[in-house]
Amino acid sequence: MVVTDVSRPDAGSPGTMPVRRKRSRIPGWLRGVIWAVIAIAVISTASYSTGAAALTSSNTASTALRLALPILLCALGGLWAERAGVVNIGLEGMMILGTWGAAWGSYNGGVWAGLVAALAFGALGGLLHAVATVTFNVNHIVSGVAINLLGLGVTKYLANLIFAPVSGNPRQSPVVPKFDTYSASFLSDWLGGLEKEQRVGISDVAGILRGLVTEVAPLTMIAIILIPLSYYILWRTRFGLRLRSCGENPVAAESLGVNVYLHKYVAVVISGAFAGMGGASLVLLRGGADYLENQTNGRGYIGLAAMIFGNWRPGGLLGGAALFGYADGLQLAGGGEAVLALLYGAVILVGVIVVVQLFRRQWIAAGLGVVGAGVLYAIYWSNDTLPSDLIPYTAHFVTLIVLAVASQRLRPPQADGQPYRRGED
Template structure:
């Protein structure tokens, strides 16, 4: 990918050189014709003259400096719209400094210092205080506009002419400056132009060939992932803002130099900051691309000046807008698919900067008061307490992990498992208690300290930077011998050995975003082992894996155990715990309930310890009585939010009285399918028929009125408005329908009555219908979503991840309600990444892979291995015969968790 990108910039550079050659020839021809009286040729000669090239380069210099500075901010995930303020203050500082010091270099240094000061203020607001970055920047722009005008008038009064400051004169290079055309065009420029041009390759080198540049790009792409490898996100962003301030301040000095009279003018940076951002976008966040972008603006600026001088019969006010119009047109025509630096699509996220709530370090205790370490223990946690506002996540937890074992940490979601391991890995600090590693008491304040102790962690949501290569992700945060230079070849051999040992036969230069989820997980494990992890923590590692990938993972974990690596396996799935662990610790409500040998445990006993009561471990349902086709999709195609094809000719039939399961690894088009069915995403081609009626063009409200309902995959982001009351959330889909509203007025009584009815029918536990939804537990919030969807007795229910984040008891309740809806004649499309859930509930199962339905099978006839192969993208004709199911997945009375 990087080679293709470099090749693209090479071709663009060659095109630029070709354009320069054409200008030289054209200028020579038109100049001779004009001299010979064969036509004016004046305008063309003017626009191709060396003076025009010089004017273009001088005009682009302030923008190039500011845009390069803005690039550092953008890649670090900080939006700095205060570029204009920095340039304006830098311009005034350069002007006054040059006058006072009788040298433009004094002015340049003062401009850089002022620029860094303003950037520091913006960093304090946006990074430390986390003020909205746009609000901070707009405030600074207004402040700079008023402050520079005030200081300028205070110093110089209302005189009509201002003194010119010493400026940067043209430099001369022996031999080069005397070359025809090229000499006066490129080798008689002022020093600032050469400094700006030299900073283009320097910026590239810093970003792509130094460890700090790698850290900066990682922080912008995924700050929490950068935090987990020991990178100080806040420090990196502060440094990026200071670099930006220095360069934008220098851009202000260049603005004074480009004015022609070496003088300051009020609001002289107007629009320049936004054009600098346009150049960053135009250049696709690459230094050479930015250079091409600002050259475009410089050309437009020089052109409007030349056209005015030539006497073109166009009002000068319109001519002055020419550079902005050219830049805007270029952005519209050439950058339709421009994409910001962040793979997640949120390049300005503050995630990771302060998202990790770190408590105070526990009080010091005398060493003699600490009990001696347990024999053979690699890790001991003693009376660990972690509090968050309104909840005790870990309540005096004591846990011992033996060296060389696979120790499962079992508990329902919210039991405190992940919080406890985040404390071990240094992401959180305990409020009380202490930690012993290999018998020595330690304080783990950061992930870097955890890694130095031989502790590694693979998080449930992978902490990889999608836009970086495997190699870059693995070495990110480490300190190579040749630091600060980034020498990837030094690490390549060792990483290749790790890759072969883990069965990841793929180029280390492959971008992570091109890997399957199973391959990404192996990269996470490699990342931990590369840092010398002797204790490896895996948080819900099979949540996104196919059965085959899960079996491969278990084989790998057993091999690592044999090599002496200790593994903590966090899960809420009983099957996995029984299959892989030596011992298991059950947590509930932040406390350790019991630790026992796995071979002595039974699934019903573990389930009872998790929930605190005996529960049914199987889904009880009768055979489906499928009726007529309720919904039909015919060759439906749709694009995802990234503009790429997400659904590729989906054809599917859903029948009344049937649960149709859609199996697949997350990210294969499931979310887009739900959005298409509910009218939330446009269909490119194909049709959607509901009870024979074409509803492809209907909006969401119209589909809801036809008795379609859905359970979204994320109840917080898509299902509920947490600041509204329970009652208001219960009627969100009918809030403007009678009897809840009349003539545009809400009716309070019917809304509360409806909420009370649904709360009773679906066991939604809340103090009252007027309680804000955010105060309910996760299980009750999900029940509220379910109640709203099923309360209107829909004819079609689309349930996506309906039990994600729920405990075993709540899962059983949701499953029962879905089966009851099926038995009433509702057609149900169940979309879930939990294969156990799909197998337990479905009457028919379709497998989706890369936006295509590979095969549809009766649930009763499904072979798990065959299904897993389909989920991995192996087409049916490629499978010679179904293989025996993995022993650990053979079910009888296994629970659906």
């Protein structure tokens, strides 16, 4: 019996068995680039249709980059923990520890000392979570909530003990040194010229790119480098393969000689360190405040949502963090009119996503998308501007709708959150 390919003319001849060719899949990085191009095109269209230049301005892009950074780092921390099979709801508490550590270290030894202290405090929170979940098999959600409460209490006590005598306020630190910023001067000036020319499409892209290369801090560059570095370590090294096997099937990994406990501990400690670095970005970047009580404002949970949106992949969580950061940055840089214009852009984007869902025959998701687009357009059509009290929440509401409509077939690690005992099936 001869096995032939269905693409050949004689594939259906007697005595042969047709073989289906697998459809070539679009690489993940290329899919991300395509969606980024679509998003920029949608924002550009909304900007010129509504007259809201803030949608693609360099100021909005720069603010969005700064606000996306803590979410990105928390999402990256969640990725490391959950790929090893440990659910890390405690990212918020580890981030809180990082904000205090950054302020304390920076005040006493400079910005780099503040970054190291933030890493150390966040890693300490991760270590506590690992002891509870890996060694004592405490429920991961319970342990994470306890870490969040502990982070709030510990930082409040330390701030009252150390910062209050210096600043006179137990809820905040004294002024701390912050990272210097750097710009690609020639490129920034050239892009600034293109942005001012107001060319359709070109000026929009120039404004966004200019915001990403102007006044960038070393911490921002480190965070961006950590994305491909994490991908390489987790998916292209023996250590990463073993770590991910602990999150998929720890019993099988143990049978092959993998030290499951060690890999889980390393992953959760690294997760806490990244969350602490996210806290440092709130304190040590120019444009942000010094240490304040409750400074994180739930960004640890948003980082966890960005990780889930990204399907537990580094590139995907980058897109989720960028989406949340842009929504936050726009309401700060553009105000109510810009946020209202974002509603118009969201309608267009949801329409694109609905078409994709229809192509994939995901009828329920497409139907929800149509309803969501209708609600957003009704809000846009019936308002000239938005109340100032609703502006901070409207952008997040738009983001949640886009995330819900763009939901994909999520695949978490199979053993994520499951208890593990050495030697047990």
